[in-house]
Amino acid sequence: MKESLHYLLMADHLLFQKSLLAGIKDTGLTPGQPKILDYLVFHDGAVQKEIAEACHIEPATITSVLLGMENKGLIIRKNLNSNRRSLYVYLTDKGKLLAEQVEMQFRDIEEKALSGFGDDEKEILTIFLTRINQNMKGAVDHEQN
Amino acid sequence: MKESLHYLLMADHLLFQKSLLAGIKDTGLTPGQPKILDYLVFHDGAVQKEIAEACHIEPATITSVLLGMENKGLIIRKNLNSNRRSLYVYLTDKGKLLAEQVEMQFRDIEEKALSGFGDDEKEILTIFLTRINQNMKGAVDHEQN
DNA sequence: ATAATACAATTAGAAACCTAATTATTAGAT
DNA sequence: ATCTAATAATTAGGTTTCTAATTGTATTAT
Numbered sequence: 498m499k500e501s502l503h504y505l506l507m508a509d510h511l512l513f514q515k516s517l518l519a520g521i522k523d524t525g526l527t528p529g530q531p532k533i534l535d536y537l538v539f540h541d542g543a544v545q546k547e548i549a550e551a552c553h554i555e556p557a558t559i560t561s562v563l564l565g566m567e568n569k570g571l572i573i574r575k576n577l578n579s580n581r582r583s584l585y586v587y588l589t590d591k592g593k594l595l596a597e598q599v600e601m602q603f604r605d606i607e608e609k610a611l612s613g614f615g616d617d618e619k620e621i622l623t624i625f626l627t628r629i630n631q632n633m634k635g636a637v638d639h640e641q642n
Numbered sequence: 643m644k645e646s647l648h649y650l651l652m653a654d655h656l657l658f659q660k661s662l663l664a665g666i667k668d669t670g671l672t673p674g675q676p677k678i679l680d681y682l683v684f685h686d687g688a689v690q691k692e693i694a695e696a697c698h699i700e701p702a703t704i705t706s707v708l709l710g711m712e713n714k715g716l717i718i719r720k721n722l723n724s725n726r727r728s729l730y731v732y733l734t735d736k737g738k739l740l741a742e743q744v745e746m747q748f749r750d751i752e753e754k755a756l757s758g759f760g761d762d763e764k765e766i767l768t769i770f771l772t773r774i775n776q777n778m779k780g781a782v783d784h785e786q787n
Numbered sequence: 788a789t790a791a792t793a794c795a796a797t798t799a800g801a802a803a804c805c806t807a808a809t810t811a812t813t814a815g816a817t
Numbered sequence: 818a819t820c821t822a823a824t825a826a827t828t829a830g831g832t833t834t835c836t837a838a839t840t841g842t843a844t845t846a847t
Contacts, residue, residue, distance in 0.1 A: 502752050503658050505771040507677075510655040511698040512778035513648050518805095529807075529833050532652075544669045546795060553656040558834055560797055565832085582795045582842040586752065610774045627648040629755045633657035639686050662833095672805050675833075691825060703804050705827055710802085727812040727825045 502629075512534040513606060524595050525569075529554075529562040534571065535603065539587050544583040545574075571595060577598040647774075660753060663749040669740050670714075674699075674707045679716065679741040680748065682733050689728040690719075716740060 518528055526534070532552050537543065540551070547560040563586065566572045571592035574584045586595060612621055663673055671679070677697050687694070694704040700734065710730065711717045716737035719729045733741060756764055 499763055500772075501748065502755060502768075502771075503655075503662075503748055505768065505775065505828080506651060506655040506658060508698060509771055509774050509778065510648075512775065513651060517648075528833060553653060554798065554833085555835065557798080561714065562833075578797095579841080582708060584796070589772060592802080597643040603646065604777075607644075610647060610777050611776050613773065614770075618770065621766065623645060623647075625767050625770070626647075626654055627645075628758065629654050629656065630650065631659060632755050632757050633654065633751075672802060689825075691818065700805060702806080702828080707803070715809080725813080729826070762828095 503517065509610075513610065515529070515598075516606050517602055520605065521599060524598055525598070527565065529558075530566055530571070531599045531602075533559075533562060533566065534588075534592065534599050536588065537572070538596045538600060539590070541587055542585050544585055548586065568594070587636070654755075658755065661751050662744075662747055662756070663752065666744060669743055671740065671744070672710065672757070674703075675711055675716070676744045677709060678704075678711065679737065679744050682717070682731065683741045683745060684751070686732055687730050689730055691728070693731065706709070 509580060514528070517531060517556060520532065536548055536551050540547070545553075545559050545563065546556055548563075549556045549623070552559075552561075562573065563574065570589055572586050572588055574586050577583070577585055611622075659673070662676060666676065678693060681693055681696050685692070688696075689709065690704050691701055694701045697704075699707075708717065712719060715734055719733050720732065720735060722730055723729070724727065753768075756767075759767070
């Protein structure tokens with residue numbers, strides 16, 4: 498089991514997550530918030546559904562996490578007249594500052610995780626993980642019909 | 643962000659998990675239970691702390707998940723006289739049956755995930771993920787001191 | 788134009804997970 | 818031998834996550 502793909506992916510992902518949280522303890526961010534902050538850096542103004550998909554969590558989950566982030570003043574949610582059933586999410590200045598810290602931490606951990614890897618190896622790894630991603634996406638989509 | 647290691651690991655892990663849960667819906671297992679069942683197949687009689695470490699969850703979490711599994715009759719927990727502060731966990735016959743189903747599903751998904759991969763590619767992937775694992779373990783251990 | 792359908796977000800309720808503090812047991816030090 | 822440290826499990830309290838059902842808004846069909 499220790500050598501199975503599932504186990505390795507789980508271990509790597511969770512160690513990454515644990516390391517991230519340790520590195521941003523001083524920010525007061527709770528575990529669900531960093532990935533959303535990170536997504537918004539590159540997709541400011543996204544609607545909730547989009548964020549949920551990108552972060553691989555359900556729309557119902559996003560609702561509560563974003564509420565917490567809004568209360569902390571990290572984001573604001575706007576209702577545009579052109580589409581009143583969607584909520585558009587924007588980083589505040591405070592949110593941007595914390596997001597930068599998260600970004601930095603992401604980069605640090607990634608570097609640590611890949612220490613000893615050559616550029617060619619990094620590229621191969623990325624390609625492999627992307628292929629798996631596509632294989633799995635197809636599988637899950639198929640099951641939903 | 644879509645191309646970062648963290649994102650790819652997260653996506654692959656969560657798609658794997660989602661696919662697994664879809665494939666064992668009929669078993670009535672809740673999301674936290676399959677990985678423990680799987681671990682016990684190869685480590686029957688493990689103590690709770692060991693299971694927690696292997697499954698990358700905290701001892702406090704194991705307590706409640708194992709309670710649920712015990713109530714469902716999937717496991718029993720025994721107190722041995724030689725060490726009365728540890729609890730030794732064993733699969734019941736019912737637990738073994740469900741574990742087999744979980745195993746089968748793990749294998750199916752792994753095959754789907756790696757479709758198109760040659761044996762040499764699979765081996766390289768495993769090596770890479772294991773190296774990342776070791777890099778991260780070192781990092782997390784270091785932070786704890 | 789109105790009715791049916793689809794869609795985005797939310798609420799409700801439950802499971803999984805965490806950290807910090809507690810209890811019970813074991814091991815180690817003097 | 819007793820006192821202190823460490824260890825395994827648990828409890829308490831909170832966050833994240835899920836599914837299913839609901840609300841409000843937009844689209845589509847007749």
